[in-house]
Amino acid sequence: MRVVGVSGSHRRDANTRIMVERVLEACKKAGLETELITLADRKIGYCTNCDYCKTNYGCSIKDDVWSILTAMEKADAIVIGSPTYFGGISGRLRSLFDRTLPLRRNGMKLSAKIGAALATGGSRNGGQEYVISDIHRWMLIQEMTVVGDKTTAHFGGICNSRNPGDVLNDEIGLKTVDNTAQRIIETLKQKKASSSCSGPPKTSPSNHQGR
Ligand SMILES: Cc1cc2nc3c(=O)[nH]c(=O)nc-3n(C[C@H](O)[C@H](O)[C@H](O)COP(=O)(O)O)c2cc1C
Numbered sequence: 213m214r215v216v217g218v219s220g221s222h223r224r225d226a227n228t229r230i231m232v233e234r235v236l237e238a239c240k241k242a243g244l245e246t247e248l249i250t251l252a253d254r255k256i257g258y259c260t261n262c263d264y265c266k267t268n269y270g271c272s273i274k275d276d277v278w279s280i281l282t283a284m285e286k287a288d289a290i291v292i293g294s295p296t297y298f299g300g301i302s303g304r305l306r307s308l309f310d311r312t313l314p315l316r317r318n319g320m321k322l323s324a325k326i327g328a329a330l331a332t333g334g335s336r337n338g339g340q341e342y343v344i345s346d347i348h349r350w351m352l353i354q355e356m357t358v359v360g361d362k363t364t365a366h367f368g369g370i371c372n373s374r375n376p377g378d379v380l381n382d383e384i385g386l387k388t389v390d391n392t393a394q395r396i397i398e399t400l401k402q403k404k405a406s407s408s409c410s411g412p413p414k415t416s417p418s419n420h421q422g423r
Pocket residue numbers: 221222223225226227228229294295296297298299300332333334335336337338339372373374375376
């Protein structure tokens with residue numbers, strides 16, 4: 213089973229990236245395949261609402277997004293992290309979310325995949341929960357199955373950091389990151405066990421209505 217992690221920071225040496233990598237490392241130790249995608253390295257244009265994806269499985273904009281969508285489609289679980297910018301997700305991640313419309317419009321490609329969220333911010337309470345909520349709302353609209361963090365049992369991994377690397381000093385925050393990894397691993401194992409007992413899943417993705 214495969215876990216894809218997306219770091220939504222604009223910085224290559226980002227705290228967000230450290231958090232996402234930490235989750236992927238735990239997943240790898242549990243025997244899962246992993247892939248890291250750092251949006252700081254990718255060219256991501258804005259969705260122009262051109263409706264090309266209404267009639268084609270593709271996108272009219274030719275940049276780095278399609279390779280990210282392909283990686284998401286192949287994943288069993290997707291963990292997405294973002295820095296907090298003015299109480300919400302980064303613009304780069306927002307642009308990527310809008311560009312995932314072809315996945316929704318062409319048979320709900322992310323349906324039933326496990327989804328988890330991570331957030332960091334310069335203030336202890338600077339809006340990280342809103343960031344997590346932004347990511348969860350995208351996951352729910354893509355029909356994904358959202359999980360939080362095990363035993364700390366809230367919304368996912370939440371840290372406090374300002375400069376690159378600060379996140380490593382946030383022991384309490386890192387615990388929620390580690391627990392998010394455990395929840396992903398546990399849920400994937402449960403999913404694998406139930407699919408091998410009962411054959412293919414009985415529910416099928418809904419045909420989207422409207423968007
Ligand atoms: C434009 C901008 C807006 C920000 N807004 C917030 C904010 O609303 N709340 C907060 O806690 N931190 C805010 N920060 C601080 C970043 O979240 C913080 O530096 C974080 O460590 C960045 O994560 P990264 O290293 O993964 O990029 C902001 C930073 C920038 C550049």
